Amino acid sequence: MTKLRVGVVGIGHIGTNHARLYSSLENGEFTAIYDVDAGKAERLAREFGTTAASSLEDFATRVDAASIATPTSSHFKIARQLLAAGKHLLVEKPIAENTADASALAELAAKRQLILQVGHVERFNPVLGALEERLTRPRFIEAHRLSPYPNRSTDIGVVLDLMIHDLEIILHLVRSSVEAIDAVGVPVLSRGEDIANARLRFDNGCIANVTSSRISPERMRKIRVFQEDAYLSLDYQTQTGEIYRRSSTGIDREEVAIEPGEPLKRQLASFIECAATGRAPKVSGLEATAALELAVEITKRVTMGFAP
Numbered sequence: 001m002t003k004l005r006v007g008v009v010g011i012g013h014i015g016t017n018h019a020r021l022y023s024s025l026e027n028g029e030f031t032a033i034y035d036v037d038a039g040k041a042e043r044l045a046r047e048f049g050t051t052a053a054s055s056l057e058d059f060a061t062r063v064d065a066a067s068i069a070t071p072t073s074s075h076f077k078i079a080r081q082l083l084a085a086g087k088h089l090l091v092e093k094p095i096a097e098n099t100a101d102a103s104a105l106a107e108l109a110a111k112r113q114l115i116l117q118v119g120h121v122e123r124f125n126p127v128l129g130a131l132e133e134r135l136t137r138p139r140f141i142e143a144h145r146l147s148p149y150p151n152r153s154t155d156i157g158v159v160l161d162l163m164i165h166d167l168e169i170i171l172h173l174v175r176s177s178v179e180a181i182d183a184v185g186v187p188v189l190s191r192g193e194d195i196a197n198a199r200l201r202f203d204n205g206c207i208a209n210v211t212s213s214r215i216s217p218e219r220m221r222k223i224r225v226f227q228e229d230a231y232l233s234l235d236y237q238t239q240t241g242e243i244y245r246r247s248s249t250g251i252d253r254e255e256v257a258i259e260p261g262e263p264l265k266r267q268l269a270s271f272i273e274c275a276a277t278g279r280a281p282k283v284s285g286l287e288a289t290a291a292l293e294l295a296v297e298i299t300k301r302v303t304m305g306f307a308p
Contacts, residue, residue, distance in 0.1 A: 004276050007032035007063035009056070009078055011044050014092055014119075015069030021265050022067075023048040028272040032062035060085040065115070065275040067268070068092060072156055076101040079116075083108045088115040088275035090268070093168075094160050094295065095288040102292050106285030115274045117281035118288030120168045122221075124266040126258045127234045128169065130241055131225065134256075140226040141170055141208040146216035149189055157192030159185070159299045160292075163212035166223070167198075167298075168283065168291035173225070176204035178294060185302035188215050193306075198298045232256070 006028040008018045015035070022030040034053040035041040041052035053059035056078065059066070065088035068078050076096045079089055083105065095118045096102040109116035122128060143166040150161075178200055185196030194215045200208040221236035234241035234256070241256035274281045 003027065003029040004272055005029050005031040005062065005064045006272060007034070007059060007066045009034045009059065009066055009068045010070030011035045011040060012069065015067070016044065017264060018067045018069055018268065019044055019048050021268050023050065025269055025272065027269060032059050034059035056081060060087060063087060065089070065272065072097055072160070076105065079105050080108065083112055083114055086112060086114065090117045090119060090271045092119040093288065094164055094292050095285060096292065099289055099293045099296060102285065102289040106289055109285055115281060116285040117271050117274060118283045118285060119267065120165060120283045120288065120291070121263045121267050122165050122169055122236055123282045124263040124270065125236050125239065126261050127236050127239055127241060130256050130258050131223070131232055131234055134230065134232060134243060135173060135225070136227050136229060138173055138206050138225050138227050141173065141206065142224040143170065143208070143210045144220050144222050146213045146218060146220040148217065148219070149215050154190045157190070157196070157299055158194050158212045158214045159196050159295050159302060162214060163196060163198070163210055163298070164291055164295040166210050167294050168287065169223070170200070170208045170210070171290055171294065174202050174204065174206045174208070176202040176206060179203050181297060181301060183298045183301040184305055187306065193302050196298070196302050
């Protein structure tokens with residue numbers, strides 16, 4: 001069986017990781033890189049044993065499927081061109097700058113019968129699988145995502161940069177419409193917000209409290225889910241977790257068994273499989289658009305609170 005030809009557009013920090021993993025995956029053939037920095041593209045192509053395309057048009061002739069890991073502002077233009085050329089796509093999050101562009105990409109992919117997957121990589125973290133196996137009806141969710149200042153992705157605020165990961169997961173877990181939003185945040189080193197907190201109330205009664213910061217001295221990626229029969233505490237970063245249950249003698253603590261794995265590698269392998277078989281991806285353009293819509297609304301409420 002002929003392997004699917006895959007490539008990467010944009011080889012910054014994230015795109016370079018895509019290239020590294022595509023070069024090692026056995027279910028695809030890594031055939032092309034494209035970046036506006038031709039010299040860097042040539043160096044990476046030599047390192048990973050692939051070809052540096054001379055243009056996006058040239059790139060399109062060399063691949064069947066591709067990751068787009070360029071700045072968010074360019075996602076729509078590049079994705080639209082590659083979808084029009086009949087290519088399956090994995091677009092890094094957020095899918096686009098606004099929901100109109102995100103919806104347009106989802107509609108174009110559906111019309112062309114192409115896979116459009118969005119890079120919400122935590123959906124491929126083994127921790128989330130462990131949570132889903134034990135989930136009943138979440139009543140309260142608390143998520144924290146903290147990191148040092150990245151010196152990248154600063155064209156967008158922390159809500160679209162980091163919080164959107166947790167927003168997409170929470171929408172997936174709760175499966176109910178958002179009824180009310182309270183949000184605050186402040187810029188510190190960027191034009192947009194660097195710290196933000198959002199409190200979401202869902203129609204089914206669930207409450208979610210989500211905090212993100214990209215000026216923290218420590219890294220943290222944790223989610224805590226409270227439901228009627230248990231409290232689950234999971235760490236995406238260390239891929240560990242514990243569950244607390246009420247018993248006749250008090251509260252019992254149980255360590256959650258999690259098989260470790262690299263989420264990005266799992267995501268890329270899944271993307272290649274979806275593109276090859278037509279199987280629906282875990283995070284489609286439609287699901288990513290819903291997360292983007294919520295993130296944009298939170299961003300609006302956060303920036304309204306900025307001092308004039």
